[in-house]
Amino acid sequence: MNASHPTPRIALVTGAGSGIGKACALALLEAGWTVIFNGRRADALEAAIAGSPHAARAWAAAGDVSDEVAVAAVFEQIRQRHGRLDLLFNNAGVFTAGLPIDELPVQEWRRAVDINLTGAFLCTREAFRLMKSQDPRGGRIINNGSISAHAPRPDSVAYTSTKHAMTGLTKSCALDGRAFGIAVGQIDIGNAATDMTAAMARGMAQADGNVRTEARMEVRHVADALVQMASLPLSANVLFTTIMATGMPFVGRG
Incomplete structure (x- = not known):
């Protein structure tokens, strides 16, 4: 454990009941963090925690991230139980x-x-409030941006627009966090093998109008990358990183 970090280090992972969030939350537990698993379904969060040999360092905080009141309640629980937050993974x-x-x-x-x-935005706003006031001050926020933060899939206007906007949120908060020791970065993920990406193995619409199967990578590689970003001292920041299945159709022409 890095001596520059307080012990124990406290992390909040949203969407931690399944997929990338679950894999990253479990990997943080494995790396020695105390982890709050957030998601809308308490049963899924409890099941994810129960599957770890380090479950004693984890707890579930159910709540919808799009609900301002629910987000504030989660952060109030963190404040009361730990008095600080060292990592938020949006x-x-x-x-x-x-x-x-x-x-x-x-x-x-x-x-x-x-x-x-x-x-x-709501989670980042609450994290800033806590990280600015805690002692020692500061912390890290990592946003899940997606490959769609760089390039769209066909017929994905809503998802792609939100992920491009996430890049703006990352840049703006990375700038505003400097004065308070808050490091903000983004991990853009392409084709991690989860239930949400199962359709990629069956065939996805491509820019040229064809439908093709796409390469996927094991989700543990995403978790490893996230833990590496989170383990840096606050004097260093990975502002943007991309981790993707090597063979996915991203680099190249339509």
């Missing part, structure tokens, strides 16, 4: 239906914005 997110923009219901657009973007 991971919670949803895909929207693959539809052309002229067929996309506005409620689907709003759902994507509420969870993918507003949820990250």
